Amino acid sequence: MGVVTMWVVGIIVLPLLAFAVSVLFLGVSRKVTARIQRRYGPPLYQPVIDVVKLLAQQENVSHGVVFDAGVVLALGGSIATVLFIPVGGLHPLSTGGDLLVVLYLMLLAPLGLALAAGAAENPNASVGVSRKLILALGYEVPFLLALLAVMVQAETTSLVEIARSQQASVLGWGLFRVPLSALAVCLVLPAMLGLRPFDMVTAPQEIASGPLVEFGGKYLALAALQSALHSYIVIALFVNLFLGGGANVLTFLAKVFAVFLAGLLVNAVYPRVRIDQALRFCWKWPALLALLGLVAVMVIGR
Amino acid sequence: MDRAQITKILKSPGKWGQKYSLWVVYFCTGCGIIEIPPVITSRWDAERFGVIPTATPRQGNLFLITGYVSLKTLGAIIRTYDQMLDPKYVVGFGSCPVNGGMYWDSYNTIKSLDKYIPVDGWISGCMPRPEAIFIAVTHLWTLIDKGLADGYKRYQDNYEFYRENQRRVLPHLPKFAGEYEAEAVTA
Amino acid sequence: MRDSAGAAVAEEDQKRRIVAALRECRVTIPKQGRLVAEVPRDSLLTLLLLLKADGFEHLSMISCVDWIDAGELELVYHLWSYEKKVHVMAKTRIGREAPRFLSIIPIFRHAQTYEREIHEMFGVEFEGNPRQVPFLLDHWQGPPPMRKDFDLRRHATETFGVEEKAL
Numbered sequence: 216m217g218v219v220t221m222w223v224v225g226i227i228v229l230p231l232l233a234f235a236v237s238v239l240f241l242g243v244s245r246k247v248t249a250r251i252q253r254r255y256g257p258p259l260y261q262p263v264i265d266v267v268k269l270l271a272q273q274e275n276v277s278h279g280v281v282f283d284a285g286v287v288l289a290l291g292g293s294i295a296t297v298l299f300i301p302v303g304g305l306h307p308l309s310t311g312g313d314l315l316v317v318l319y320l321m322l323l324a325p326l327g328l329a330l331a332a333g334a335a336e337n338p339n340a341s342v343g344v345s346r347k348l349i350l351a352l353g354y355e356v357p358f359l360l361a362l363l364a365v366m367v368q369a370e371t372t373s374l375v376e377i378a379r380s381q382q383a384s385v386l387g388w389g390l391f392r393v394p395l396s397a398l399a400v401c402l403v404l405p406a407m408l409g410l411r412p413f414d415m416v417t418a419p420q421e422i423a424s425g426p427l428v429e430f431g432g433k434y435l436a437l438a439a440l441q442s443a444l445h446s447y448i449v450i451a452l453f454v455n456l457f458l459g460g461g462a463n464v465l466t467f468l469a470k471v472f473a474v475f476l477a478g479l480l481v482n483a484v485y486p487r488v489r490i491d492q493a494l495r496f497c498w499k500w501p502a503l504l505a506l507l508g509l510v511a512v513m514v515i516g517r
Numbered sequence: 518m519d520r521a522q523i524t525k526i527l528k529s530p531g532k533w534g535q536k537y538s539l540w541v542v543y544f545c546t547g548c549g550i551i552e553i554p555p556v557i558t559s560r561w562d563a564e565r566f567g568v569i570p571t572a573t574p575r576q577g578n579l580f581l582i583t584g585y586v587s588l589k590t591l592g593a594i595i596r597t598y599d600q601m602l603d604p605k606y607v608v609g610f611g612s613c614p615v616n617g618g619m620y621w622d623s624y625n626t627i628k629s630l631d632k633y634i635p636v637d638g639w640i641s642g643c644m645p646r647p648e649a650i651f652i653a654v655t656h657l658w659t660l661i662d663k664g665l666a667d668g669y670k671r672y673q674d675n676y677e678f679y680r681e682n683q684r685r686v687l688p689h690l691p692k693f694a695g696e697y698e699a700e701a702v703t704a
Numbered sequence: 705m706r707d708s709a710g711a712a713v714a715e716e717d718q719k720r721r722i723v724a725a726l727r728e729c730r731v732t733i734p735k736q737g738r739l740v741a742e743v744p745r746d747s748l749l750t751l752l753l754l755l756k757a758d759g760f761e762h763l764s765m766i767s768c769v770d771w772i773d774a775g776e777l778e779l780v781y782h783l784w785s786y787e788k789k790v791h792v793m794a795k796t797r798i799g800r801e802a803p804r805f806l807s808i809i810p811i812f813r814h815a816q817t818y819e820r821e822i823h824e825m826f827g828v829e830f831e832g833n834p835r836q837v838p839f840l841l842d843h844w845q846g847p848p849p850m851r852k853d854f855d856l857r858r859h860a861t862e863t864f865g866v867e868e869k870a871l
Contacts, residue, residue: 245564254562261538264567268534268578274603276575339573419543419572431575431602588842617864622857624849625841628864686863689843 225307226298232305233297236468237443238262244479251483266439272432278334282434285331290437292323293444300451301375303464312372314362317452324445325351328426328438335429343425346490347416353497354403360505361396364512365456368393374452378460389457395508397457402501404474406493407449409442410482413493450474535578535604536567536658542577543570544597547584549611552644561647566654574600579657582636584644585613585626591633592687598634603669606661608638608653615639632682635668714788715739718758725754739792745805748796752781752811760785760792763808766818768826772852775800777826781808798828807832825850 241262249256277283299313299320310316325347332340368389369377381387390397406413417425424430430438454460454470461467488496545553557563557570571577574597586594598607609630612618617628630636637660640653660666672679684690715738719731722741729751730742743751760783769778774797781794798805807830808815817839819830824839827848838844847854 249562249564252559254559255565256562257564257567261567264534264538266534267530268538271531271534272578272602272604276600276602419570423572424576427576428573429575435576587840589840592842622860624846624854624856624859624863628860685865687842 222307225305229302229305229307230294230297232302232464233294233444233447234440236471237440237447238266240446240472240475241439241443244475244482247476247479248483251480262439262443266436269432269436269439275432275434276429277434278336278429282331282334282429285327285329285334286430286434286437286441287327288330289324289327290441290444292320292327293441293448295323296320296448297444299374300448301378301455301460302451303461303467305464306375309373309375314366314372314374314377317374317448318362321448324441328441331430331434332426332428337428339423339428340426342422343416343418343428346422347426349490349494350406350413350416353494354406354501356498357399357403357501357505358407360502360509361393361400362456364393364396364505364509365389367509368512374455378455381459382462385459388459393457393508393512395504395511397508399501399505399508400453400457402504403497404449404453405478405481406497408446408478410478412481412485412488414482415487415490415493418487446475447471450478532661536661538567539579539606539654539657540569540571540577541579541581542574542597542601543572544574544580544594546582546590546594547586547611547613549583549613549644552610552647552650553581553583556647556650561651563650563654566651568654574598575602577601578605580605580607581610581650582607582614582630583610585611585618585620585623586630587625588627588686591627591683592690595634595683595687595690604666605669606637606657606666607634607668608640608657609636610640610645610650610653612641612643615641618643627686633679633686635671635679637666637668714790718788718790718792721758722751722754726751737790739790740795741792742795745796745798748779748781748794749806749808749811751794752783752808755783755792755794756811758785759787760790762786763812763815763818764791766808766815766822768822768828768850770800770826770850770852771797772800777803777828779805779822779828803828805830809833824848827851 239259242257242259245261246256246259296317298308299317301309329344329347332344365377366372369380371377371380377389381389381392385391405411409416415421417427422428427435427438450471451467453474454467458470458474461470541553541557543553553570555561557568563569568579574580578601580594580598580601582594598605607630609615613620613626614630614636617623617626620626621628627633638653638657640649642649657666680690680692684692715733715736718739719733722729722731726743726747728744728747732740734740741751762784764782764784767780767782769780771778776797777800778795778797783792783794784790785792803826805828807819809819809832816833816835819828819833820836820839822828823830823833823836824841824844825848830836841849846859849856849859
């Protein structure tokens, strides 16, 4: 009974924790960006106000069943992914190959958004979706090569095991055991998060918010929550793989916050690059570094 | 507690959200838009008030009509306003939406915006200073609180009146917005 | 441009060249950096070709003036020379009733937009301009609005009904 209760509590608490943390991060990001730009910025709970406003819109324009289903699929996919990423000691659903499960579940969100954007019949949305897919093609190559290196190095495909094996000391972190792969993922982390210089997917000045162009009201609220959750998922994955996970929830969240802040500082000062420049970048140095890291791990030692 | 009070309490989070998160549709209507970039950037930071620009009308709920409205622009304004989601607020910015302003006897600009789309607030000036936008935003908060910012309801209730006025100056518009026929592109 | 003695060299030089080539042209120098050359309508293209060959290769604008008492429309072609820093206004007059003129697109290709605007606002028909379609006005039914016999006040009151009350 105790195990089942812990299991149920974990399943309920984990997404709630993810929601709370990601909404807090959104608020912090707007405040920090504002302070970097020498202005005051909105209050920290501004994203809460935004989401409440969007949910309270009295009119929600839908473009059909596929549009509704796409948005729900995206948010549901993100919530499902959250359940498999260990947070400190909380890992209710973890099994042997949960890294692969997370990789597959992470595909649901962009798929859902692409479906919804396609149903919206807006050329801006199509351009945004094509940019998103090309960017994904770009960052998946170094990311998967780096993941392979981590999996070979830790000799397991379980995220919990990978996180646990790094907790002996700071030097046991993935950052120091597979340094080239960690560096490669650091370089493509802004692309995975949708931060500058790789935020051309939802470029408001160019393609009128890309895939989100026809989203309003409830749909935009769900899409905003999904994008916040996606940032949390990517950063939590990075922390579990390369920064030693966390002995408990608080250290884990502190590390996630540190990575998020680093990404935010980069986002505040960099301009946006074009999609072909992004693809060329991702397939050059990060892919090379990840490949070298994989070769190093396989040749040199475990 | 009677039903009116319960409804008021239930609706208050929605009102709180609408007040402190006014997203401006970034449609640069006329020459007055030159006052908006300083407002939304670092100098007169409008993000403190929750006001950020959005690229698409689906995501915006505040429409600033800045500057004069020529007939071609009026067609685009009507289409943009129709695409916004309820509740939506319109603020006429500058003297030209109020009474025609500098172009009060021009052959191509409208003289009173209130006849064509419902307006919730006016800011007079040519151009008003950025501080005037903040005064308008805080005034709009008061109106939303009291339930007086009901331009979108007026539009729905008096649609025939507005549509008649629109068709008088734009004769090619169909009788209902849902029936846009393919217009020959002349520009 | 002025030489060391202070005289306007380039303008005087240009005036001499124009008058030498076109007897019927009246050239004046209103101030430094400006030249006004008035020709009858048949000589305008020659004048523009001459000026373009002399280094006035930037057509800034074509504007139109309605001389309603004389019964004429005046077309003004604004040309600028980068080297000499002189602005030339080549002017010609055409009749007000059913005005027609040759398009100067073969000389300056971007004149198409300026002629389109003058066609819409003054009603001038430019022969050879392939794109004289509505430009700034939206489904305009009335007479060309920039002409002086267009009753602006009455049109504005009738179309927009300033006396009416709004909701």
